Amino acid sequence: MKRRKVGNMLGLAVLSAVLDRPRHPYEMAAVLKERGKDADMPIKWGSLYTVVANLEKHGFLEAVESRKDGGRPERTVYGITSAGREELEDWVRELVGTVEKEPPRFQAGLSMVGVLGPDQTIALLRQRIEQLTERIEAQRAMLEQLRPLLPRLFLVEVEYDLAMTEAEERWTHAFLGELTSGAVPGIDAWRRYHETGEIPDDVGELLEEE
Template sequence: MARRKLTNVLALAVLVMLSERSLHPYEIAQLLKSRGKDQSIKINYGSLYTVIQNLEKHRFIEEVGTERDGRRPERTVYGITPAGDAEMRDWLAELIGTREKEYPRFESALALVGPLHPDEVTRLLRQRLTALDAEVAAARAGLAELQGLLPRLFLLEVEYAVAMAVAEADWVRALLTELTDGTLDGLAGWRSYHETGQAPEEWTDLEERIQEQQRG
């Protein structure tokens, strides 16, 4: 995997927009939002201007002129350089073709869930599932409307987001079933931990077995 001079995906979005035509920063932000890319890429004006400065610093973009709209301050227009075009294509190819480990906040919380009581986790997961189901329903409705207006090419990230939300909802729903009917492996020890304040013996034994295995 290439070691990038810039890693903020907003920088990649800027390069893609400038590969179409030269723009000033406000136009870039408006174009991204009008195309719904702010649903997949975090955009705010402060970080956008920092990204543009860094892109210019590394000679991926350059000033190509200025524009003035009425009495508003003059705006700098940027264009992509050959180096920026090469970076954009290589970066896109890497992100699409190479799987990398990401660290979603929900996954991180699941890795550390032990201090919460199983009953509280059950309640919280039900809360999350309600929100997920509503999100999926709204996203599917929005996608159905757009499918008649835009080619599928411009909706791929929306389809992917819906698929990921559906997969998460299905997984949470299955986990809730196991928590509710008591079939989740390790649930008894989890409850015992909260009742006694002591880690159950099977957890201690498990840690020792893992350490032995790691020692080889």
């Protein structure tokens, strides 16, 4: 992935918010929340004004006017520049066409699940499956509500999110089944370690080899 002058996802969102017309930062935030962009990408709203300033600094936004409504502070309205349009399009091309390793928190937890023991892991996976099932039901309901209202082009990110949640639920179910049936290699040694606090000889040999 290329190093960008303004690299956080809020920068991408801001550029998209002013693509149709100039807006001041407050309007940008309102539009992005209305479009649900905070669900599609990690957004830190407290950084909005800093990100807007950086986009202007690098020539992706330009101040087009200042507005003053009553006793409110003056608000600067920003429009996208030709360089900003090029940056936005290039950024989207990169996100869609380039595979990037983005390890989720669940993967990080799985990499260290040995510290918990199999019984606690089984309980936690059951808990996770319940939450995944609830999320899937909510995502499906959302899609059913939105499909009559919006073209599919505006729903593909919701479809993707649902597909990823369903895939995680299937994998978690399968792994849970292996744990509960005892089919995972080394599960007995794993359980003995958590019962006795002693590292089994076969595990100790593997650690020494590393």
